[in-house]
Amino acid sequence: MGYVIYTKDHEWLRVEDNLVTIGVTEFAQEQLGDVVFIELPEVGSELMAGDEAAVIESVKAAGEIVVPIDGVVAMVNEALIDEPDLLNSAPETEGWILQLTPIEAPEIADFMDAEQYQHYIQDSE
């Protein structure tokens, strides 16, 4: 069974078998405002932790999705091309951004679980 972990950049990672799905949290989408465009990476591109994988443009500003782990892009959410607002309406489900085949499984200690993440956003508000 998979599990979900969170980053300080307000991204979520769902880790299942040998695949990590990445998206932004509800908190992040509220901060971004109305999303109008998403630039997605090429499937097959190799990313290192810290690389910019995608760009999210909202009416307010541009924000980057930085991958927190090394991996190869296995799939991107092409539905976002025509419906970028999925990222506002369903950021943690249908509005996922990309899937990575990780080089190694994420080190859970480097991330937050749901409860820790809730504390984290409460503290940052």
Added chain:
Amino acid sequence: MSESLGNKKTQFYDYHLAAGGKMVPFAGYLMPVQYPLGIMQEHLHTRDHAGLFDVSHMGQVVVRGPDAAIALETLMPLDLAALAINQQSYATFTSADGGILDDLIITRWAEDTFFLVVNAGCKEQDIAHLRAHLPHCEVNYLEHMSLIALQGLRAVEIMAELAPQTASLVFMQGCHMQIDDIKCYVTRSGYTGEDGFEISVSDDHALALADVLLAYDYCQWIGLGARDSLRLEAGLCLYGHDMDEHTSPVESAISWSISKSRRSGGEKSGGFLGADTILGHLANGATKKRVGFLVEGRAPVREGAEIADQQGNLVGVITSGGFGPTLQVPVAMGYVPTELSAVGTQLFAIVRGKPRSITVSKMPLVPQRYYRG
């Protein structure tokens, strides 16, 4: 106005918080950038219904003196002597170099009295500029007045009910008025491209006035984010971005704001700061010009992006850009060489290192709907 962490608050601060406004520092004030509706919906709500904007951060200044019109004409290329009482005009404070120190709306309140609304970020310097150049005029900063803008298709419905005389004002006309026994000065103006009103009211009565307006269910607070996208679609300049001390009114594509009588050959030609440069630009053309752009695709092109021509030469820069909620495409403004400023010219904006197709487009991008009678 009270101070908090160096940023001032307008009278409406608690109202913005109560309405869920996200407050950000802007020109020394904590102002609402958006409400829970979000910029996109706030923008559309304004165009289709009625939006209420707190613009109390802007500077309200009264200039009075027996020769106020003539004195003010030395600072702006306008024919103020010809401006009727309760009539207003868009204007620029020009610099000695022919640039723009600020843009403003000036209204004649009386034969010897003018009411100026200037940008928040420039107001201190504007007041100092007025005092330095107009020693024989009284320059009075209306520190205890609030300013709100009621904008959009249905703004007039509200005003027609509350203050019927204001509904017959035409664009750029004003009058003193009582709304629910609250004294205010109402003008048919705004900066959204829509029909609408700006209302100057004393701080003491500002909240009561907002209550009266917000009692209409189709009237909602709108934040600075939507104000920016509305004015951008309407082709209106934002000072400090789309024009500044390094751009003349001609380069800024607001030559229409220079009165005929102040131009070469007019009966009051010149006589304002920077006249030689500005009239020179009018006569001989300027080398650069502000234009509007429609952007291909959906990714916004933002302020600071460089503009390249078909050969890849960098020829200009984007000064305002974002997503146009009414048009549902990205929109922008920027400066290009005059020879590349014709409508339809295909250029590129460099976004994250990649060229994106942009087309010089007729401004306003969304037709203005001012009420002209």
